[in-house]
Amino acid sequence: MNQTLYIFLIFVFFCSGQNKRNYPPKILNAEEYVYKTTDNFNLKLWVYKPYKKQEKPTSVIVFFFGGGLKTGSPEQFISQSEYFSSRGITSIIVDYRVYNRHGVKPSECILDAKDAIVWIRRNAELLKIDANKIIASGGSAGGYLAAATYFVKNKKGDLYDKPNALVLFNPAWLDLSNLNNQDVLERFGMKKNEVNIKGLVNKNAPPTLILHGDKDNVVNISTVRNFNKRMIELGHHCKLIEYKNLSHGFFNFGINNNENYYHTLAIIDSFLREINFLSPFPSIN
Numbered sequence: 001m002n003q004t005l006y007i008f009l010i011f012v013f014f015c016s017g018q019n020k021r022n023y024p025p026k027i028l029n030a031e032e033y034v035y036k037t038t039d040n041f042n043l044k045l046w047v048y049k050p051y052k053k054q055e056k057p058t059s060v061i062v063f064f065f066g067g068g069l070k071t072g073s074p075e076q077f078i079s080q081s082e083y084f085s086s087r088g089i090t091s092i093i094v095d096y097r098v099y100n101r102h103g104v105k106p107s108e109c110i111l112d113a114k115d116a117i118v119w120i121r122r123n124a125e126l127l128k129i130d131a132n133k134i135i136a137s138g139g140s141a142g143g144y145l146a147a148a149t150y151f152v153k154n155k156k157g158d159l160y161d162k163p164n165a166l167v168l169f170n171p172a173w174l175d176l177s178n179l180n181n182q183d184v185l186e187r188f189g190m191k192k193n194e195v196n197i198k199g200l201v202n203k204n205a206p207p208t209l210i211l212h213g214d215k216d217n218v219v220n221i222s223t224v225r226n227f228n229k230r231m232i233e234l235g236h237h238c239k240l241i242e243y244k245n246l247s248h249g250f251f252n253f254g255i256n257n258n259e260n261y262y263h264t265l266a267i268i269d270s271f272l273r274e275i276n277f278l279s280p281f282p283s284i285n
Contacts (some may be wrong), residue, residue, distance in 0.1 A: 023101070025074045027093060030081070035094075035119035036112065041102065045116060046074065046093045047127060048085040059133035059277040060090040061167070062120060066140030066249070068172075069109045070099040076139065079253040083265055088279055089272075090129050092120060096145070105189035113145040114154050114161040121160045133277050136163035139251065140219060143171025144197070147208075151200040152190075165275060166208040167268055169251045172219045174198055174227035198227045207237040209271045211264050213246030237275070241267055 030046035037043070050058055061084050063077035074093045081091035096112035097104045117134065124131035136146035146166055154161050175198040176184055184192040193199060208231060212224050224240060231238035243250055243260060251264040272278035 022075055023073045025093075025095070027074065027078060030093070033119075033123075036115050038097070038112075039102070041097070043097070043112060043116075044095050045119075046081075048081045048091040048093075049128075050088045050090060051086050052088060054088060054128070057124065057128055057130040058089045059135060059272070060092060060120065060127065060129040061135040061137055061272075062092045062094060062117065062146075062163070064094055064096065064113055064136070064138030064142035064145040066138065066142045066169075066172075067098060069106050069141045069145075071101075072098060072141070076142075076252065077137075079261075080137075080265065084278075087269065089277070090127060106187070106195070107189035109141075109145060110148045110152055110190075110195070111154075113149050114152070117149050117163055118160045132164055134163040135165040135167055135272070135277060137167040137169070138171070139169035140172050140248065143168040144173045147171060147174060147197050148195070150206055151197050152195060163206060165206045165272075165277060167271070168208065168210045169264070170212045170216055170219050170248055171210065171224065173223070175223040177226070198223075198230050201227070201230050201234060201236070203234065205231060205234070205236040205238075207271075207275045208239070209268060210238070210240045211243070211251060211267065212240065213243045213248065213250045215245050216248045218248040239271065 027046045030048045032044055032046055034042045035045050063081060065072040065074050065076040074095045077093050081093055084091045094116045096109055098109065117136065120134060121131045136149045138146040146168055150162050150166065176192060176196040181192045184195065188195045210224055210228060212221050214221050228238050228240040246260060249255065250260045253261045255261065269278060273280060
């Protein structure tokens with residue numbers, strides 16, 4: 001059977017309706033854990049185990065929702081999580097504090113995201129995952145958080161907060177070069193040289209895939225191109241897939257006829273197979 005058709009059939013099976021972005025989120029068929037308690041608020045994550053029992057620990061893809069770090073819901077990535085669990089790896093959806101609900105600045109959002117990666121890695125045996133194959137992913141502001149889990153320094157000095165690969169959907173704020181230092185400090189609660197992802201790229205970086213519409217009216221694609229160029233200049237594995245004439249959030253399930261949603265999942269599947277984080281498709285006679 002053609003691999004594209006195989007992916008499509010899985011999508012049809014699992015994606016029978018559009019995910020509503022509710023909060024508190026209603027996430028079914030997943031194991032719920034509290035990864036952090038702060039200000040009397042329990043931050044949770046939801047684990048989708050592989051549909052078929054795996055003999056060895058699996059890779060894990062971790063999703064951070066978008067919403068400008070002001071709003072949003074973990075429900076955004078339910079469909080993607082169901083797909084990858086059907087492909088034999090673990091998927092995790094993470095909740096984190098945002099401005100509208102908790103009055104926090106992006107610095108706290110970043111800390112939550114990094115603490116989630118720490119919790120996941122430290123609980124690798126419980127989750128039956130490979131602690132060396134953690135993929136951080138997210139859309140828009142969530143894409144920034146995914147990148148920040150690797151590039152932004154943890155002031156706690158924790159060595160367990162860096163993922164091993166990145167998959168970013170129209171990620172925000174990868175290049176803050178055009179903003180002045182004071183604006184960044186007031187907006188993020190951290191200095192520009194601490195949160196500007198492009199400026200933090202050095203000799204070490206994880207394999208990275210970016211999916212972005214070239215007509216994005218929220219996140220200018222030039223910022224993503226600048227980050228991608230910097231990664232490639234330093235010899236890192238970074239792949240930017242540009243979607244012609246598409247705007248922000250094009251990848252979400254339930255947008256138009258879902259063609260772009262299907263395509264992005266196929267591209268990610270291929271990328272994860274390429275870096276040996278996902279097994280090849282099973283033979284179908």
